[in-house]
Amino acid sequence: MPNAATISKGILKPHFEIKGLSNLSGDVEVSGAKNSALVLMTASLLTEEVISLNNVPELTDIKGMGEILLAMGVELRQSPSSLELCAKNLKNSEPPYELVNGLRASFFCIGPLLGKLGQAKIPLPGGCRIGARPVIEHIKGLKALGAIVTVEHGVVSASVPGTAKKLRGSAIVLDCPSVGATETILMAAVLASGKTTIENAAQEPEVQDLANMLNKMGASISGAGGPTITINGVEKLNGCSYNVIPDRIEAGTFLIAAAITRSTLRIKSVFPDHLSSVLQKLRDCGCAIEIDEDSITIIPGDINGVDITTQPFPGFPTDLQAPFMALLATAKGTSVVTEKIYENRMQHVAELQRMGASIRVQGNSAVIEGIPQLSAAPVTGGDLRSTAAMVLAGLAAKGTSKVEGLNHLDRGYAELEVKLNSVGGQIQRLP
Numbered sequence: 001m002p003n004a005a006t007i008s009k010g011i012l013k014p015h016f017e018i019k020g021l022s023n024l025s026g027d028v029e030v031s032g033a034k035n036s037a038l039v040l041m042t043a044s045l046l047t048e049e050v051i052s053l054n055n056v057p058e059l060t061d062i063k064g065m066g067e068i069l070l071a072m073g074v075e076l077r078q079s080p081s082s083l084e085l086c087a088k089n090l091k092n093s094e095p096p097y098e099l100v101n102g103l104r105a106s107f108f109c110i111g112p113l114l115g116k117l118g119q120a121k122i123p124l125p126g127g128c129r130i131g132a133r134p135v136i137e138h139i140k141g142l143k144a145l146g147a148i149v150t151v152e153h154g155v156v157s158a159s160v161p162g163t164a165k166k167l168r169g170s171a172i173v174l175d176c177p178s179v180g181a182t183e184t185i186l187m188a189a190v191l192a193s194g195k196t197t198i199e200n201a202a203q204e205p206e207v208q209d210l211a212n213m214l215n216k217m218g219a220s221i222s223g224a225g226g227p228t229i230t231i232n233g234v235e236k237l238n239g240c241s242y243n244v245i246p247d248r249i250e251a252g253t254f255l256i257a258a259a260i261t262r263s264t265l266r267i268k269s270v271f272p273d274h275l276s277s278v279l280q281k282l283r284d285c286g287c288a289i290e291i292d293e294d295s296i297t298i299i300p301g302d303i304n305g306v307d308i309t310t311q312p313f314p315g316f317p318t319d320l321q322a323p324f325m326a327l328l329a330t331a332k333g334t335s336v337v338t339e340k341i342y343e344n345r346m347q348h349v350a351e352l353q354r355m356g357a358s359i360r361v362q363g364n365s366a367v368i369e370g371i372p373q374l375s376a377a378p379v380t381g382g383d384l385r386s387t388a389a390m391v392l393a394g395l396a397a398k399g400t401s402k403v404e405g406l407n408h409l410d411r412g413y414a415e416l417e418v419k420l421n422s423v424g425g426q427i428q429r430l431p
């Protein structure tokens with residue numbers, strides 16, 4: 001039976017109904033990292049041998065990337081949480097626009113295609129709701145490696161001149177530590193002749209994960225995880241079997257779910273080191289944190305306001321800004337959240353306000369006056385992480401919330417409602 005909010009909008013969209021005032025308890029398991037798995041899938045283009053990826057999350061973005069690779073001639077075999085990819089019959093260096101459109105990470109194909117085939121033609125990923133998200137640093141890096149790159153009619157065409165079609169190593173300094181640009185350059189440089197250095201490289205764990213897998217394939221990369229990465233080009237890469245790292249953003253989302261419901265939870269299959277800045281902010285809020293080798297237990301106390309500024313890793317991740325703001329909306333006192341990575345990542349504020357939150361936005365900062373209790377409302381997440389924020393707010397609110405935006409959520413969270421319900425959440429997915 002559609003509820004009043006659905007009828008008044010006249011459109012029935014997939015949504016969650018979330019009974020609030022949840023009390024969560026128990027253990028919850030984290031899946032493999034979306035942002036790692038996506039880029040590791042494209043790295044399979046660099047070898048004719050089989051890449052077996054384990055701990056791959058079941059997400060619509062992963063499915064989308066699979067379809068793009070399939071369209072280029074990559075053979076794919078999928079079983080629960082693992083994926084075998086073989087690019088020995090790679091036939092096409094132009095992923096089709098219809099598949100690429102809507103999956104930003106598809107642009108990652110450009111580096112390995114150039115390195116392997118000497119050419120690539122990829123539609124520009126375009127902006128998205130959270131900001132413009134240019135790819136100029138990717139393109140500058142590829143040009144520095146000797147590629148000729150043009151952008152016309154929304155398509156990036158890149159080719160390597162000369163009969164050998166081989167990129168050549170170069171010293172590259174990034175203007176900003178872009179995760180995607182660092183990954184693109186890494187994948188292009190592994191098969192280039194000579195040495196490449198990337199300075200001001202992104203230090204995110206997903207970059208380290210990519211470098212680790214490429215090294216397992218026979219590449220020679222050092223320094224990943226720090227600001228300077230050195231790549232000595234090799235002739236050929238092999239297949240390998242590789243475990244994707246745990247998703248630190250999913251883990252952070254569960255930690256915040258515990259904090260916002262004032263519940264004790266154990267988050268399993270995580271790398272605690274990847275969450276240091278988030279754990280520090282949770283401690284600052286008043287949560288006790290117990291860390292084991294691959295699990296984190298959070299025991300929330302009274303939650304107090306804290307200030308947060310998003311930063312490149314190891315700073316506080318922009319992808320947890322919206323979920324953390326939902327928590328701060330329920331904290332004692334005032335918090336200031338400043339978004340430094342994206343220019344338009346405050347859209348969740350209006351939705352949190354619908355649930356009673358007291359938040360003022362000033363440019364890229366939000367001033368949050370915590371209130372004792374959010375109240376349920378129909379809300380819509382406008383992007384992946386803001387939808388997650390709405391789910392967390394719904395768990396804590398008084399009453400039953402309706403959360404739309406599941407098309408975004410399913411891009412990046414594997415069965416979020418199933419996992420939250422297994423620890424006491426009351427979330428129903430409705431078509």
Ligand code: UD1
Pocket residue numbers: 035036038105131132133134135136137138176177178179180181202206318319341342343
């Ligand atoms: C990746 C993540 C995304 C996360 C982001 C920042 C994937 C698939 N996605 O996105 O979830 O939010 O890192 O941690 O891994 N920039 C430029 N010029 C460029 C490239 C980037 O100015 O050429 C700017 C962007 O506008 C943005 C900032 O750099 O302000 C960070 O972008 P980047 O690190 O490139 O993010 P992505 O790799 O797209």
